[in-house]
Amino acid sequence: MKKADWNLWIRSKYTGRKRKDGIDMEETIFRQELQKRTTAIEDLLKQYLPAEEGYQKTVIEAMNYSLMAGGEGAGAPRSQARGAMLMQETYRMLGGEDDIIEPFMVAIEMIHTYSLVHDDLPAMDNDEYRRGRKTTWSVYGDGMGVLAGDG
Numbered sequence: 565m566k567k568a569d570w571n572l573w574i575r576s577k578y579t580g581r582k583r584k585d586g587i588d589m590e591e592t593i594f595r596q597e598l599q600k601r602t603t604a605i606e607d608l609l610k611q612y613l614p615a616e617e618g619y620q621k622t623v624i625e626a627m628n629y630s631l632m633a634g635g636e637g638a639g640a641p642r643s644q645a646r647g648a649m650l651m652q653e654t655y656r657m658l659g660g661e662d663d664i665i666e667p668f669m670v671a672i673e674m675i676h677t678y679s680l681v682h683d684d685l686p687a688m689d690n691d692e693y694r695r696g697r698k699t700t701w702s703v704y705g706d707g708m709g710v711l712a713g714d715g
Contacts, residue, residue: 605645605652605669606632612670626704626712631677633695647672674715681713 609631616624648669655665684691684699685706692702701709 601649602645605648605673608648608666609670609673612667622704623708623711626700626708627678627715629703630681630700630712631674633677633697645673647676678713678715681709685709685713 613628613631614624616628651669651672652665680694681700683689684694685701687706691699693699699709700712704712
């Protein structure tokens with residue numbers, strides 16, 4: 565967050581200032597920062613996605629489909645990126661300054677996503693939609709959903 569944005573956020577927090585259209589400035593700045601960080605995490609995830617090729621193409625497509633599913637509905641921030649974001653912020657809070665944490669951020673996102681894939685399976689919750697789109701098993705079949713969830 566830029567220093568000017570931070571100062572604006574602090575002022576709005578303690579003065580209760582709102583924009584001319586009535587929207588709370590604190591919430592607006594927070595959402596902008598959340599979106600920026602979410603986008604950065606999604607870009608990081610894309611760097612670690614396996615190539616969709618070879619004999620395993622379909623299962624890798626299913627894995628990638630699940631991991632890049634997005635937020636809780638159209639236009640919402642990616643809800644599952646919060647785990648990676650929390651890990652990154654904790655690392656920074658404890659003095660970490662480099663990008664050595666990034667593979668671990670990706671790993672926690674993958675583990676969380678694959679647990680959700682298993683949770684959606686017909687033998688479990690039998691959910692056909694997650695994050696506003698079809699679940700992995702409902703697109704690729706329940707057998708492929710099991711394999712994608714085992715990632």
